[in-house]
Amino acid sequence: MVQSPLNRIVHRTVLDNGLVILFVENPAADIIACRMFIRAGTLKEPPGFSGLAHLLAAVITKGTDTLTSLEIAEKVESVGASLGADTAADYFLFSLKTVSADFPDLLDLAGQLLRNPSFPEAEVELERRLTLRSIRSQQEQPFAIAFDRLRQAMYLNHPYSFSSLGTEETVSQLTAEDLHNYHQTYFRPDNMVISLAGRLSPEEAVRLVEKSFGDWQNPPVLLPDLSLPFLTPQPQQILIEQETQQSIVILGYLAPSVRRGEAMNANPSDYAALKLLNTYLGNGLSSRLFVELREKRGLAYEVSALFPTRLEASQFAVYMGTAPENTTVAVNGLRAEVDRLCHTKLSDEELRRSKNKLLGQYALGKQTNAQLAQIFGWYEILGLGIEFDTVFIEEISAITPTLAIDAACRYLSEPYISIVGPASALSPLSLALCP
Template sequence: MTITLNKPQSLHLPTITTLPENNLTIIAEQIPVAAVTLNIWFNMGSAVEADNINGMAHFLEHMIFKGSRKLGLGEFERLLEARGAMTNAATSQEYTHFYFTCAPQDFVDILPLQLDLVSNPSLPPEEFTREKKVVLEEIRRSHDNPRRRVFDKMMNLCFPNLPYHRPILGTEEIIENLKLEQMQSFHHSWYQPSGMTIVAVGNLPVEELTENILNTLSLKSNQLQPPSPEYSPELPFTDIITEEYTDSNLQQARLMMLWRVPGLNHLEETIALDVLAVILGRGKLSRLFRDLRENRRLVTRISASNTTYKIQGEFYVSAQLSQENIEIVQAEIIKHIQEIQQFGVTEAELNRVKQNVASQFIFQSEKPSDRTNLYGYYYSQLRTITPALEYSEKVKHITVEKIQETAIKYLSLDAYGVLIARN
């Protein structure tokens, strides 16, 4: 089945092909640049892991590059480097993806190698042992990073029950005890065509991109990925929950204030929260930055963010500041939120943000790699790329009333989480 999405208001004209025999999806688009990016997405990450193998998805991402039926250790990277191409991968809570960018004339040669790596990794025992040490060192370095420690504690405060609080890298104890057989089983279960989205964007015709992928695929399995574990969203905070700790490695204290908000399954609400975060604390023209950083010098840094996961999201304000300013800054952040709840935002403010979001959407969609990330992310999570195509347009239709309503509904003034890291 092939679908071409052609929206007059969109800069994007991707074609989606889904194979009925195994549900594998190919998204292709031609754009006039001197490159092609292929991005292979799996709708699995650390959130699907059992507790006793936490960190497996990330560890396996490392091991994928250790060779396959057709490639020896390091051969894939050497071949790409010789052609001036690049490759990388990433693992998150809810997805893992592998990608390369090359010249259009090299695409047909590199494509089968990348597909073979992800579908037929050799997972050699000696490399499993060697790479385990690399992952363990990565975990130790993350423990030595004060900013990472703050983030991890915030995730535990926000998501005590959802798997988002678990470290993507896993823990030293778990990684130390992982067996190769567990990794082989994990790969067999989760690296199935039914959970794959292959995105190709660049200066080759859509038909050629799609046909090359179809002709190269050796994924005959009709086995479905296991169903992802089912979780319910965390309940909203019912009180102000404060956690404090001391970290002597911090040069300044940190203040994090957070609220539990809807996830990807409630996109209309998520988009309004995105805009609210920009108005409140994203950039030098935002309310918190102008007041607390520029005018009153109460903080060194301050920002607001709306982070969206599939099941649930978190809206948070983060400040770097002197310890003596923590209480007053916390109170002033609440005052700013209260002001938006009572009086809303101005049309000028909202229009500025709308323009910025629209411009960023265009600028961040120019490269093939940008578009493969955009399409792959949404399709792997929601089985549609419509939100990616409509995001900018939906932002344009948000009203000041919607922003005010969103602030009232989700940013309670007397029920939220607070994390304080003193130095």
């Protein structure tokens, strides 16, 4: 049992089969939210099978040995519940939300879907066609093109190099047997976390989960070892010609994982420092990039920064949409703002505002049952433990101007640059980009 900073008591139980149960009691509303995490996701896709986890998420709710897709939909919709699956870089997620009275039946249904999906051929074919359509649609979106090419350059043959949708080549070849093999490999109780929040007692929550999942046995084989390539920064410029109304400019930097020191020779404080710098640079209308490049200089239609939480090496990126004639100025403007982080310490006031913004948004993201179930299950499946809820706040609070500038100098020096725009905007860039 762990108490979160907002006085939420998180109960943790491990069943005999290794399945982890997390539960937060919240009697304020008659709603129970459940998040079921599997250590899978795109990170665990075999080479040449990009998009496999996404396709599995699309069809896992479409049939079991005893239920058709229509019967499943009727069971969910008849009680006004929500049930669905999704995949992320580091995990697979099955979500459920319903009123308390219907929760036992819906949890049992979720157990059937997770344990015994049938992957009907017709449903697999339909979802494969829809996925291919989505991939082709992304190939027409300038930001998606620029970000996709940037990701491929940064991650090369690492699983993170691909969109969760996969590619036309890989998705076209995926079969129901591939889905079955992936499911049999990773969907097992000792590789799973079930996180719940709502109007239940801790004892009742464990009893219900045990009823639906307690007799699930692990296969006799161990989970496969994950062999990933070692990533080293090799910055490059990627220019993609497309007749667009605006140029998309993205600067990317390899950055540490959430494991804080276990990858890229990171210092333990680097993850928190970069989270804070990401907030300072690109979070909201008061962020440095928005104020300096959009409000003061009028360069940007949109401008922001991102630093996703990843188990393996992440990426710190800043991006902008700008008028084609401003492309070169925009690239140099973005670089100057990022480079500034390594040359000019944040003032005490800048640091204070950024911390308040980041921690305030973090607190607001833990209000609903769904948010509570999500964040505690997410930390557990990443191997951070539910205590990371407290650790993260402490690490952000402890960041000093010196720690922030040290992290910036360590990671944000030489960027990968990806630009999509018309030929007239790209032609001078090879000579005009900052050294």
